[in-house]
Amino acid sequence: MHETLFDAEAMIADWRRYLEQRRALAGEDIDELEDHLRGQSVELQGTGLSEEEALFVAIRRLGKLDAISHEYALEHTERLWKQLVMGSGSATRGTTDRELLVVLLLAAAAAFSFKIWDLSGLFALHPDQDLPLFYLVHAPYFVVPWLCGYFFWKRSLQRADRVKIVPPLVAGLVVMNVYPFIPLGDTHLLGILHLPIALWLVVGFAHAGDRWQGDSGRMDFVRFTGELMIYYSLIALGGGVFMALTVMLFSSIGLNPAQLVFTWILPCGATGAVLVAAWLVESKQGVIENIAPVLTRVFTPLFTLLLAGFLVTKLFAGQDMAMERDVLIIYDIVLAMVLGLLLYALSARDLMAPPGWFDRLQLTLVVCALLADLIALAAIAGRITEFGFTPNRLAVLGENLILLVNLGWSAVLYRRFIQGQQPFAALVHWQMVYLPVYAVWAAAVVILFPPLFGFV
Amino acid sequence: MKLNKDLMAASATPLVLAILAEGDSYGYAIIKRVKELSDGQLEWTDGMLYPVLHRLERQDYIMARWGTAETGRKRKYYQLTDNGKAQLAEHRQQWQTVDQALRLVWSRLVQGATVPVISGVY
Numbered sequence: 001m002h003e004t005l006f007d008a009e010a011m012i013a014d015w016r017r018y019l020e021q022r023r024a025l026a027g028e029d030i031d032e033l034e035d036h037l038r039g040q041s042v043e044l045q046g047t048g049l050s051e052e053e054a055l056f057v058a059i060r061r062l063g064k065l066d067a068i069s070h071e072y073a074l075e076h077t078e079r080l081w082k083q084l085v086m087g088s089g090s091a092t093r094g095t096t097d098r099e100l101l102v103v104l105l106l107a108a109a110a111a112f113s114f115k116i117w118d119l120s121g122l123f124a125l126h127p128d129q130d131l132p133l134f135y136l137v138h139a140p141y142f143v144v145p146w147l148c149g150y151f152f153w154k155r156s157l158q159r160a161d162r163v164k165i166v167p168p169l170v171a172g173l174v175v176m177n178v179y180p181f182i183p184l185g186d187t188h189l190l191g192i193l194h195l196p197i198a199l200w201l202v203v204g205f206a207h208a209g210d211r212w213q214g215d216s217g218r219m220d221f222v223r224f225t226g227e228l229m230i231y232y233s234l235i236a237l238g239g240g241v242f243m244a245l246t247v248m249l250f251s252s253i254g255l256n257p258a259q260l261v262f263t264w265i266l267p268c269g270a271t272g273a274v275l276v277a278a279w280l281v282e283s284k285q286g287v288i289e290n291i292a293p294v295l296t297r298v299f300t301p302l303f304t305l306l307l308a309g310f311l312v313t314k315l316f317a318g319q320d321m322a323m324e325r326d327v328l329i330i331y332d333i334v335l336a337m338v339l340g341l342l343l344y345a346l347s348a349r350d351l352m353a354p355p356g357w358f359d360r361l362q363l364t365l366v367v368c369a370l371l372a373d374l375i376a377l378a379a380i381a382g383r384i385t386e387f388g389f390t391p392n393r394l395a396v397l398g399e400n401l402i403l404l405v406n407l408g409w410s411a412v413l414y415r416r417f418i419q420g421q422q423p424f425a426a427l428v429h430w431q432m433v434y435l436p437v438y439a440v441w442a443a444a445v446v447i448l449f450p451p452l453f454g455f456v
Numbered sequence: 457m458k459l460n461k462d463l464m465a466a467s468a469t470p471l472v473l474a475i476l477a478e479g480d481s482y483g484y485a486i487i488k489r490v491k492e493l494s495d496g497q498l499e500w501t502d503g504m505l506y507p508v509l510h511r512l513e514r515q516d517y518i519m520a521r522w523g524t525a526e527t528g529r530k531r532k533y534y535q536l537t538d539n540g541k542a543q544l545a546e547h548r549q550q551w552q553t554v555d556q557a558l559r560l561v562w563s564r565l566v567q568g569a570t571v572p573v574i575s576g577v578y
Contacts, residue, residue, distance in 0.1 A: 028522075032483060032506060032532045035525065039484035040502070063501035071507035075514070 006052040012037065015059060022065070024073035033062065096283065102153055103279040107272035110146040114271045118263060125267065127258035133183060136192055137176050140199045143274045145169065148206035150278060155209040165202045172199060172446065179450050186391040187450040194395075194442040200225070201439035215425075218432040223347050224281055226292030226340075231277040239269050293348030300341050300361055307334070307368035314375070328396050331376040335403045338369040342410060343431060351425050355418045363414040370407045376400055391453045395445055402441055406434050457497045464500065468508050469517075470547040476518060476536040477544055482525075483509065483532070509534060517543050 012034065019030045037058050044054035062068065073079070114135070117123045123132040135142075148165055151157075172195050181188035204212070204221040211217025243261050250257035345362055377400050384393050413430055416422040459467070475481060475489050487505055490498055512518045517540035525531040536544070 028532075029506065029510075031530060033503065035482070035529060035531045036484045036487075036502060036506075038527070038529070061502045063503040065503075067501070068503035068507070071504060072510075075507045075510050 006050075008041075008051050008055060011052075011055055019065070022069040022072075024069045024076055024079050026076070026079065029072065037062065099154070099279070099283070103150065103275055106146045106150050107275040110142055110271040110275055111268035113146070114142045114267050115264075118267070125263040127262040138173075139192075140196045141169070141173065142271045144199050144203055146275055147203050147278055150275060151203075151206040151209065154282070157206075157209045161210070162206075165206060168199065168202050168443075175447055175450075180455050181450065182456060185456050187453050187455055190391055190395055190449055191446045194445040197442035198439045198446060201436060204435070215429050215432040218435055219347055219428065222343055222435075223290060223292070224278075226344050226347070227281040227284075227290060228274075228277050230291050230295075231280050232273060235273045235277055236270075239265075239273065242269075290348060292344045296341050296344040296348070297358070300345065300358070300365060303334075303338060303341060304361055304365040304368060307338075307365065307372055311368060311371055328376065328380065331372065332396060332399055335369055335373055335376075335400070335407075338365060339403060339406065342366060342407075346428050346431060349424065351423070351428065353424075355420070359414065359418055363411060363418060366407050366411045366414060370404070370411060373400055373404050373407060377404065391449050391456065395449070398441055398445070402437060406431075406437075458499060464504075468500075468505070469512065470544065470551060472505075472508060472512060473517060473536065473540055473544040473547065476534055477541070480533050480535045482534065486534075512540070515543075516540075 015037070016030055016034065019025055019033065020027075037055070040058035040061060041051070041054040044057055045051060049057065117134065118125045123134040125131070152162055176191060176195065181191070204218070207221045207224055208217035211220070243265055246261055246265065247257055250260075342362065342365075345358070377397070380393060380397050380400065384397065409430060410427060413422065413427040417424050417427060471490060471493075472486060475486050475493075481489070483505055487500060487502055490500060509518065509520070513520050513534070516537055518534045519537050520532055520534050522530050523533045
């Protein structure tokens with residue numbers, strides 16, 4: 001008879017990992033149960049069992065895990081709600097405290113980078129006047145550098161890589177300030193709208209660090225973006241309530257706090273909150289489920305219905321579309337939504353899972369979006385041949401073509417996946433490779449369109 | 457012998473409190489003591505004791521602290537609180553009442569089944 005090597009510690013470690021998947025059991029509970037397991041096992045060995053047998057019996061005597069964790073759950077219901085507790089937890093306390101400090105400093109710096117132009121009197125804010133154009137033009141610059149700084153602080157990235165973010169930031173600054181734009185003319189407005197899209201890629205580069213070349217690094221950035229938008233919206237809602245209460249409280253004692261609210265709370269809050277939201281997204285990873293994929297699940301069927309209904313209506317009762325500018329913009333927004341739904345469905349999907357009904361639904365959605373995109377493209381093309389190019393038409397044409405290519409190839413890949421000819425990862429890879437295309441096009445709109453169209 | 461679920465739930469609290477009244481203890485030792493006291497007749501599912509201990513801790517009948525076992529590993533010890541002592545006394549009274557009533561009725565049943573009723577025993 002030969003001895004097989006039995007590693008009791010490895011088995012206990014496995015058992016612990018298994019318990020750790022149960023939400024109702026906290027780390028200290030598992031420590032306590034482990035102590036029990038070891039005590040029982042030692043005693044059983046005293047009766048002549050081998051270490052291996054003793055451990056098996058001891059684990060068995062602890063009882064059915066489902067039943068036990070059910071009892072724990074009854075006693076600790078709060079644990080079923082995953083809590084994002086800041087600065088608690090013994091081991092990581094020091095680092096989270098320091099991170100909070102860094103984030104608050106960066107948020108203050110972001111707010112200050114906005115406020116300084118008001119305080120210096122160059123672009124003063126007035127509660128009853130429009131925001132000076134300066135702030136719209138430079139909006140990304142109050143946030144993007146500080147966000148990049150946060151990620152640089154958080155992740156290790158070579159200095160040579162860090163400075164790569166400088167040229168695009170400087171280029172945007174130069175273009176927006178040196179080009180002889182007609183204020184709020186077509187190309188100026190397009191530049192203001194497209195600059196943030198182009199610079200968001202810079203944030204992605206800083207976020208992914210040295211993982212930017214891989215699909216997973218980029219996908220993490222997509223997840224980060226979705227969660228950031230949701231967190232920022234939630235903070236903005238809270239901020240709205242806060243400002244409304246500020247106004248009401250001070251009004252009740254006969255003061256008008258508009259100056260305070262519109263020149264301090266709103267601008268400082270709106271810029272600083274981006275950093276705070278980014279920090280929330282970073283620190284909640286793995287603590288709370290991502291919410292963007294959940295919304296995706298809810299809205300994918302609804303958007304599929306909307307687009308299918310629209311296409312059918314157009315087919316039977318449709319008249320020629322009024323191809324006004326705002327109608328085209330609605331088309332673009334719908335298509336961008338579809339792309340978002342596709343991306344966030346991908347971001348939460350188990351790459352190994354076999355095709356299911358949701359994949360078929362996604363494919364339906366993509367095909368409907370493709371058809372809608374073709375309709376829009378036909379309309380734009382008609383308008384361009386009739387009236388010639390304008391900056392707006394060219395921008396919309398480009399965006400629709402980019403979406404057409406993306407959605408078209410996605411539909412092909414999705415179909416192949418559902419038919420079992422290709423792994424799901426191919427679809428993810430395609431989307432991730434495509435990610436920079438949006439930013440490159442946006443950069444082209446910012447940099448090339450103005451001279452092309454004479455800065456109108 | 458496996459107790460039914462309700463009885464086990466009802467008896468766990470006084471048993472644990474009473475065992476802790478004998479002195480501070482920890483999970484595994486408490487379960488061993490239960491077996492000892494019942495001559496091996498009472499078999500709890502070991503894992504079920506711990507949620508009970510946590511409930512008693514929340515109710516402030518017992519207090520927990522982390523200590524070190526003889527093996528050098530960390531171990532969670534439980535100690536009866538003043539509240540727990542009062543609770544134990546109350547439990548004891550209730551159980552004695554139940555016990556008395558049951559004894560009476562058991563003895564009547566036994567007597568009724570075997571020998572003619574002898575009045576005036578109780």
